[in-house]
Amino acid sequence: MNLNLLYRDREWGSASPYKDWLSITKDLGLSSLFKAAETDDSVRTKSGATAAGDPYLGQAVKRVMAVPLKTADEIKYRQEILKDCITKQGMVKDLYRISSVVLAEWDKLGRKNNGTGEVGTKGKLITDIKVLKILVDGMRDVRETVKMNAAGFGSEGFTGLYNRLEEEFSDERRTNLYIVLDSMSFFSDIYEKERKRNEYLVRVPKMRLECGLSNGLKVGDFKIDSLQSKAVEYDKQFGVGNKVLDRITSLSPGVISLRNDQALKVDAEKLEFAVVSYVYSYCTDLVSDFGAFFDQLHFQMGFYLGVINIRSRMSRFGIEYCYPEVDTEDRLRYEDLRELILSFEMSGRTVGNTGRLDDKQLVVITGANQGGKSTFLRSLGVAQIMMQCGLMVPAKMFRSSIRTSIYTHFTRREDSAMNSGRLDEELRRMDRIVNGLEKGSLVLLNESFATTTEKDGSAIAYGIVKALKEAGVKVYTVTHLLSFAQQIYEETKDDEDVVFLSAEHLDDGQRTFKMIPHAPELTSFGLELYDKVLG
Numbered sequence: 211m212n213l214n215l216l217y218r219d220r221e222w223g224s225a226s227p228y229k230d231w232l233s234i235t236k237d238l239g240l241s242s243l244f245k246a247a248e249t250d251d252s253v254r255t256k257s258g259a260t261a262a263g264d265p266y267l268g269q270a271v272k273r274v275m276a277v278p279l280k281t282a283d284e285i286k287y288r289q290e291i292l293k294d295c296i297t298k299q300g301m302v303k304d305l306y307r308i309s310s311v312v313l314a315e316w317d318k319l320g321r322k323n324n325g326t327g328e329v330g331t332k333g334k335l336i337t338d339i340k341v342l343k344i345l346v347d348g349m350r351d352v353r354e355t356v357k358m359n360a361a362g363f364g365s366e367g368f369t370g371l372y373n374r375l376e377e378e379f380s381d382e383r384r385t386n387l388y389i390v391l392d393s394m395s396f397f398s399d400i401y402e403k404e405r406k407r408n409e410y411l412v413r414v415p416k417m418r419l420e421c422g423l424s425n426g427l428k429v430g431d432f433k434i435d436s437l438q439s440k441a442v443e444y445d446k447q448f449g450v451g452n453k454v455l456d457r458i459t460s461l462s463p464g465v466i467s468l469r470n471d472q473a474l475k476v477d478a479e480k481l482e483f484a485v486v487s488y489v490y491s492y493c494t495d496l497v498s499d500f501g502a503f504f505d506q507l508h509f510q511m512g513f514y515l516g517v518i519n520i521r522s523r524m525s526r527f528g529i530e531y532c533y534p535e536v537d538t539e540d541r542l543r544y545e546d547l548r549e550l551i552l553s554f555e556m557s558g559r560t561v562g563n564t565g566r567l568d569d570k571q572l573v574v575i576t577g578a579n580q581g582g583k584s585t586f587l588r589s590l591g592v593a594q595i596m597m598q599c600g601l602m603v604p605a606k607m608f609r610s611s612i613r614t615s616i617y618t619h620f621t622r623r624e625d626s627a628m629n630s631g632r633l634d635e636e637l638r639r640m641d642r643i644v645n646g647l648e649k650g651s652l653v654l655l656n657e658s659f660a661t662t663t664e665k666d667g668s669a670i671a672y673g674i675v676k677a678l679k680e681a682g683v684k685v686y687t688v689t690h691l692l693s694f695a696q697q698i699y700e701e702t703k704d705d706e707d708v709v710f711l712s713a714e715h716l717d718d719g720q721r722t723f724k725m726i727p728h729a730p731e732l733t734s735f736g737l738e739l740y741d742k743v744l745g
Contacts, residue, residue, distance in 0.1 A: 211378050211499055213506040215367045216274065216513070218287050221506050227276040229646045230617050233639070237618035237656070238591045239551040240275070244268040246523045246554055247516030267516035274513045278598040278614045282536035285612075288600025289533050290365035295514040296521060301359045305352060306515050309508035312348035316341055316501075332483055335490065339391070339398035342493055345500040346387050349379050352507070387496075390489065396439040397486045413439050417485060434485055517601060524550070524604060528559055534597040534608040542567040542590075545607040549589035550596075553604070560585065561723035562605070571707040572679050573686040576695050576730045581713025582723030583688045584620075584656050590686060591618065591654050613684070615651035617643045619658050632661035640674060647683055655687035668694035679708075695730035703729070 216222050228234055235241060247270075248263030279285050295302045313321070319337050353375045360372045396413040418435040524531055529548060537543075546562035553560050563586055567573060575583050593603045597610060619639055622632075636659060643653065655675075659667040671687075671694040678685050689695055695710075702708040712728035715721060 211374055211503050213503060213510055214370060215291055215510045216288065217284065218366070221502075222274070222509060225277045228278065228616055230643065231276045234591070234595065234616060234618050235272075236622075237620040237654070238588050238595070239555075240272075240592070240595070242551045242554050243520065243592075244272045244516075246520050247271040248519065250519050251522045251526050264512075267512050267519065270509055270512035271516040271520070275595060275599045275601075278595075278612070278616075279600060280612065280614055282538065282612070285534075285536055285597065285600050287366065291367040292514065292517060292600060292602070293533075294363055294365045294368050296518060297364075298359050298362065299518055301355060302511055302515050302518065304355045305507060306511040308348055308351045308355065309504050309511060312344055312504050313508055315344045316504075319344075321501075335483065335487060336398045338490060338497070339394050339486075342490070342497055343391050343398075345497060345504065346384070346391065348504060349375075349500055350384060353379050353384075390493065393437045393439050394486050394489060397482060415439055415482060417481075419485075434488065437485060437489060521602065523554060524602075527553055527557065529553055529604050530606055531602040531604050532607055534593070534603045534605075534610065536597070537609050537611045540569050540611050541609060542570070542611070543607065543609040544590075544593070544605050547589050547593060547603075547605040547608060549585045550592055550604045551588065552585055563589065563725050565711075565725065567709060569707055570709045571682075571684050572675070572698075572702065573709050573711065574695055574698060574730065575686070575688045575711045575713070575725060576690075576692070577711075577713030577725075577728070578715040578721055579690075581715060581721045583713050583725070585723070586713075586725050587654055587656055587686060587688050591616070594652070613650065613652040615646075615648055616654070617646070617651065618654045618656075619643060620654075620656040621658060621660055633659070636661060637670075647678075647681070649682040650684070652684045652686070653678060655685065655689070657688055657690060660690055664691060664693060667691050668697070672697055692730065699730050 212221055214221065245263075245268060248265055248268040250263075279288065319341055321341075356368070356372050356375055360369075363369045363372065396415045399413055416436075416438040418437075420433040420435050422431050521531070529550065530546065543566045545564045547564070548560045548562045561582065575587065577583060589604075593605065593608055594610060594613060594616065596603050597608065598612060598614070619636070621636070640658070647653070655671075659670045661667070662670075668691040671689065671691050675685055675687060675694075675698065698708075699710060703710075709727065710729055711725040712731060713721065714724040714726050
């Protein structure tokens with residue numbers, strides 16, 4: 211049975227992630243987002259602190275975000291499911307809990323080692339029957355949970371899941387599965403246990419077999435007519451009452467007592483094993499099917515529960531969000547777009563930006579130091595990644611085209627273990643990016659090549675950015691290399707596909723952290739910061 215709560219036509223599997231996902235995660239600071247996914251801010255300890263988180267939720271969000279959706283239809287499909295999850299958070303938590311319990315119980319029985327016991331042995335068969343019961347019980351709980359919430363579903367994904375559960379795990383099929391499990395219970399459950407002193411309960415099988423006769427009136431092939439399991443109570447295991455009961459039972463037509471015939475008892479146990487193995491063989495596909503279902507349920511509910519936690523953190527800090535629209539044209543429009551990662555790290559709201567970058571292949575951002583340029587660039591990158599994962603975006607409005615190939619190149623602190631200089635390291639990273647680029651890719655450059663002189667850095671940046679633009683690659687760059695910015699401006703100021711933004715700087719030196727259309731300035735106003743900090 212398919213879950214189909216991430217994709218309409220398939221389960222989570224081996225889809226291709228962003229080619230440079232590790233750099234994207236590091237440069238955009240997405241680890242803070244994954245950390246927020248682990249913890250439900252609404253759950254507090256007695257001291258008022260946030261309850262401990264679940265690292266699996268963060269890992270699930272990280273894995274899903276690494277794989278971009280490729281069409282507007284895929285994004286819309288997942289967005290609608292997310293809306294249902296937010297509306298019915300209790301259901302999501304219940305489904306995640308059910309799947310966690312099922313997998314944990316299965317782990318105790320050796321799930322990761324394909325069960326305990328050697329294949330073809332009594333121990334392995336007992337384990338397999340117990341696993342089947344765990345899975346059937348879990349499917350029953352999942353169906354009941356989904357059915358309780360079905361009336362309010364608005365998404366195709368959850369509506370489809372409800373219909374599949376009703377069809378593929380109907381009342382009739384569930385009843386039949388429990389009949390099969392009950393008939394095999396004598397074999398997998400404890401044979402005999404003392405409920406009270408000298409009072410015992412034992413599950414015994416009742417088999418009806420048909421057989422043929424071969425030469426010499428020897429018993430031929432057996433055929434199972436029926437198999438049942440019955441709980442029998444008695445006192446004093448070897449007492450008079452038990453012997454009388456055994457004697458009466460043995461007088462029934464077609465019943466043979468095994469109590470006083472050890473050889474016959476051994477043969478009967480072999481027959482029990484053969485019969486139960488035969489019955490269970492018809493259930494092996496169910497174990498595979500249900501097992502795969504719970505693996506997917508745990509992962510997919512973990513993802514959505516992590517996103518619910520991210521939304522909860524956004525609400526806590528007063529960060530508005532929207533469900534972004536996918537544009538089939540080359541457009542980018544945003545209203546009050548905020549940098550979510552910084553908001554989480556600062557435990558508050560950041561300044562939002564509003565703008566339109568329709569049909570812009572090159573965006574050059576310059577301006578005052580500490581004016582919010584890098585923050586703005588990250589906000590664009592994070593929003594694009596979240597949109598392409600089907601998530602909400604921290605803005606009043608966000609509309610963008612899909613960029614399934616995204617690369618980041620941010621300046622980094624020098625690694626103490628680096629064997630060569632920082633410029634060499636920057637160029638090596640750029641070389642990896644260039645080798646993976648395709649037309650329509652998006653590259654985010656943040657103060658790249660500022661690790662060398664202004665003259666050399668400008669020359670390198672100019673050559674790379676110009677080549678990327680000519681190759682049809684979309685580039686957003688933040689730079690302090692004024693010669694580079696000025697040269698690009700002089701060459702492209704009349705091009706409709708190029709725009710220059712600047713961090714707004716008021717006359718009194720105040721930074722508004724807003725990005726406005728502006729030609730590159732010949733200063734980053736570093737002296738103002740010097741006067742402010744050092745007087």
